[in-house]
Amino acid sequence: MKKILSILLVFVIVASCTNEFEDLNTNPNQPSTASENLAPVFRYVQRHAFAETRFNTWRGNLIFGSRFADQWSFSFGGTWFGNAAGFTYDSGWTDAAWDDPYSKVSGNLVALIEGTATGGAAEDVAVNAITRVMKGFFYQRMTDQFGAIPYSEAGTAEPTPIFESQQDVYNDIMADLGTAIADLKTVSGTHGYSSDDLVYAGDISKWIKAANTLRLRMALRAKDAPGSNSASVITAAMAEGEFLSSNDDTFAVDRDLSNAQNLFNGYSDIWYTWGPPAARWVLSNTLVDALKANNDPRLFAYAQPAQGGTVGNAADYLGSVVGGNATYIGAADFTTFSRPNHAIYTDGNIDTSVDESIRATSVMPSLIMTYAEAELLQAEVANDAGDLATAQTHFTNAIRGSMEYWGVDAADIATYLTDPSATLVAGTAFDQIALQRWLAAYTYGYEAWAVSRRMNVAEQLGFDTKPFGGTSNYANTAGGAANVLPKRLQYGTNAVLLNADGVAQGIQMNGGADVMTTKLWWDVN
Numbered sequence: 004m005k006k007i008l009s010i011l012l013v014f015v016i017v018a019s020c021t022n023e024f025e026d027l028n029t030n031p032n033q034p035s036t037a038s039e040n041l042a043p044v045f046r047y048v049q050r051h052a053f054a055e056t057r058f059n060t061w062r063g064n065l066i067f068g069s070r071f072a073d074q075w076s077f078s079f080g081g082t083w084f085g086n087a088a089g090f091t092y093d094s095g096w097t098d099a100a101w102d103d104p105y106s107k108v109s110g111n112l113v114a115l116i117e118g119t120a121t122g123g124a125a126e127d128v129a130v131n132a133i134t135r136v137m138k139g140f141f142y143q144r145m146t147d148q149f150g151a152i153p154y155s156e157a158g159t160a161e162p163t164p165i166f167e168s169q170q171d172v173y174n175d176i177m178a179d180l181g182t183a184i185a186d187l188k189t190v191s192g193t194h195g196y197s198s199d200d201l202v203y204a205g206d207i208s209k210w211i212k213a214a215n216t217l218r219l220r221m222a223l224r225a226k227d228a229p230g231s232n233s234a235s236v237i238t239a240a241m242a243e244g245e246f247l248s249s250n251d252d253t254f255a256v257d258r259d260l261s262n263a264q265n266l267f268n269g270y271s272d273i274w275y276t277w278g279p280p281a282a283r284w285v286l287s288n289t290l291v292d293a294l295k296a297n298n299d300p301r302l303f304a305y306a307q308p309a310q311g312g313t314v315g316n317a318a319d320y321l322g323s324v325v326g327g328n329a330t331y332i333g334a335a336d337f338t339t340f341s342r343p344n345h346a347i348y349t350d351g352n353i354d355t356s357v358d359e360s361i362r363a364t365s366v367m368p369s370l371i372m373t374y375a376e377a378e379l380l381q382a383e384v385a386n387d388a389g390d391l392a393t394a395q396t397h398f399t400n401a402i403r404g405s406m407e408y409w410g411v412d413a414a415d416i417a418t419y420l421t422d423p424s425a426t427l428v429a430g431t432a433f434d435q436i437a438l439q440r441w442l443a444a445y446t447y448g449y450e451a452w453a454v455s456r457r458m459n460v461a462e463q464l465g466f467d468t469k470p471f472g473g474t475s476n477y478a479n480t481a482g483g484a485a486n487v488l489p490k491r492l493q494y495g496t497n498a499v500l501l502n503a504d505g506v507a508q509g510i511q512m513n514g515g516a517d518v519m520t521t522k523l524w525w526d527v528n
Contacts, residue, residue, distance in 0.1 A: 039125050041115055044114060048108055054201070054256035061282075068449040072451035075343070076284060076287045076322065078331060087479060087483065089326075097492055102498075108141055131186070133194065135183045143217065147449065150168075150512070150513040151508070151509035151510075152172065153502075162501075163502040183214055201257065215245045222236035223383055225524070225525045250407060252374055257366070271348050279337070285342055288321070288323060294442075295320070296424075305445055309338065309341055321340050324477065326469050327478060328479070347446060374404045375401040395427050398435070399425065437459065441464075490519060
């Protein structure tokens with residue numbers, strides 16, 4: 004334990020000098036002394052697990068997650084990421100999605116858990132339990148990207164950690180969440196690291212809700228997978244009954260535009276640093292058309308009209324193909340498409356290079372889990388039980404909650420709730436819930452992509468395949484996604500070089516090939 008805890012003092016000392024130390028990675032073999040104050044490390048883990056630096060925000064959540072979920076697009080002239088970019092293997096981008104999270108989060112999670120455990124140098128029941136909840140959120144995201152991953156030995160002094168199957172990772176996380184909830188219920192109020200808790204400012208009751216909601220998210224995702232123990236976990240989560248219950252419970256971390264090192268200022272540094280439109284992005288035609296189809300007022304909250312268009316006039320909101328070919332991109336201009344809501348990429352000022360139709364009054368935080376999702380999870384449980392009335396209550400709550408979070412006017416919400424799409428119909432209710440899950444996950448590409456795969460949103464909206472050739476607008480992704488929705492990411496180069504045996508284990512657990520077309524354990528629909 005002293006070896007693991009030795010990381011912490013090094014981090015704490017360097018943190019005071021480097022403003023959250025973007026480029027410093029953990030070294031589990033570096034000796035030092037244990038620390039009794041792990042609050043700065045607690046804060047550091049939250050930053051890097053939930054409000055990632057530009058490096059991986061750009062790659063993991065934007066280039067991969069949000070594009071694979073068909074919500075954001077780079078298909079226009081002048082982009083750096085045209086054609087098959089991201090849909091075929093690029094070691095640098097994939098390495099970012101693997102190396103950055105593992106190097107910055109895993110070792111520190113181990114140190115926090117061991118340091119705050121009973122008998123640890125910084126023993127604290129509540130912080131220990133919350134750290135295990137954070138661990139659950141982090142590794143759920145990682146396994147949903149890659150499949151089999153290092154888990155129980157990740158971040159330890161073991162230089163070549165074993166890989167574990169997604170089934171084992173899921174089962175362990177869900178079990179540990181149950182234990183963490185029980186531990187948190189033995190305490191009340193706020194925990195000792197409240198001032199460094201960027202998610203809930205120390206509120207233990209909200210951490211219980213988040214843990215139980217995550218447990219239900221995972222159990223439902225795995226409910227049809229072979230060997231799943233989801234049924235018992237769903238029963239336990241519903242019996243617990245604590246879920247995110249309002250938008251005040253949203254699991255998010257604020258972005259910090261004042262950070263001069265481009266660490267945690269979200270998308271603003273990507274948007275403004277390079278000459279437009281090379282690194283900029285627009286909404287997809289899939290997302291825009293889905294919102295238009297049901298007169299969903301979130302269209303005007305998620306996006307801006309194309310340049311020169313009128314706010315609130317749906318005809319002026321246009322999306323671009325995701326993964327477009329050279330012909331499509333060559334004929335498409337950035338200004339003809341809808342950009343995201345300015346709050347998503349603002350640097351605190353108005354972008355004078357384009358017509359900003361929506362002025363941001365605040366900066367969007369990094370969203371991880373919303374109240375709307377919690378309601379939709381419960382709607383799915385009720386629908387599975389054949390209780391359409393209860394499912395409808397949760398469904399309505401979810402839609403209202405999502406729209407309120409995005410600032411939609413109450414009158415527009417009321418109007419939308421009279422639309423047929425807002426009423427669940429027996430036989431199609433699952434698809435309706437799935438679509439709302441996808442819409443509510445906007446800006447959190449990791450989760451939107453997972454929903455696209457497990458709940459068949461891709462098939463419902465028609466982006467499950469992207470055929471190449473003929474009159475198609477799509478690029479050729481042979482050798483990568485193979486012209487279908489990517490099912491996973493390949494392993495990072497450093498993982499292959501430094502832990503060849505572990506990667507080989509992971510490949511076999513995933514099905515025998517390290518490719519983007521291999522379905523994950525839970526992806527059985």
